[in-house]
Amino acid sequence: MSGAEATNARLIDVELDETIGRSTPDVEHERAVAIFDLIEENSFRPVNDDGGGPYKLKLSLAESRLIFAISRQDGSDVVAHILSLTPFRRIVKDYYLICESYYDAIRSSTPSHIEAIDMGRRGLHNEGSQTLMDRLTGKIEIDFDTARRLFTLVCVLHWRG
Template identity: 50%
Template sequence: MICATTTPSSFRLCAVSLDPPHASKTDSAQQREQGVVISDLLDNNIFVPAEHGGGPYRLVLALKDRYLGLSVATERGAHVLSHHLSLTSFRRLFKDYSLVCESFANAAARLTPDRLEAIDMGRRAIHDEGSELLRERLKSKVEIDQETARRLFTLIHLLVSQTLPAGAD
């Protein structure tokens, strides 16, 4: 886990990790993306657990069956909350997000910039929908801003894509 102190608030994440940390299906591009997303998340985030006095916080995301386990502790390791979030309502979004990201990657070398921009606009729309759903589903446990939700959605998508068998959604 990496701790960063660039965000001055005590209501922020100082460390994020995925469990399993490097699933067997993770390729180098996914590992790089995961590293960038975590770094960006730690640089700037708002993370306010309900009824807690302040952190900073360590977050562990883990997949268990069709649930996402969120485990939050303070920087010093004191337990703050554990929550299991059903991923059922995210299944279509994860599938659509995977397809549009794959389309963008495959088309990058052969399409004009305006066509690539159209695909990327679709990707951003799905990303926004997923992050808003995540905010809604977590609001009773933790308040997060839009950018934090977007980065967490990306990490959850990476975790799901690393751990689910091919063809599963």
């Protein structure tokens, strides 16, 4: 990929459709932070897209599926991909449980115990990120750091607060 292609193989906007629903102010803040982090640094290109980016991503939910609607900077449609959320259920559930343990440990545990829980938390996050990359193979080219940021957003979409 040339320098110009690499510069354009990225997201410049992420929008959550009204199907995502809204939640508590804390959850909405976490969603905003996840979107900011994703836009700030990412590598994102739909496979076989010759028109080039940068891209906009609109996420929506339909019947336990996550819809990635991708458009160009000018708003013209590129492609939409639909992913089942089923492969993420266990990982997201386990991730929330370990996050709760982590936040509880911060208040009362030893640094070594906190570090051990954090290692487990990062491991689950990596597993979810890899699952997302695998599910997007042949659809959207992303690097692992972008997969991590997208997985964070997927987790925050499930968080009801």
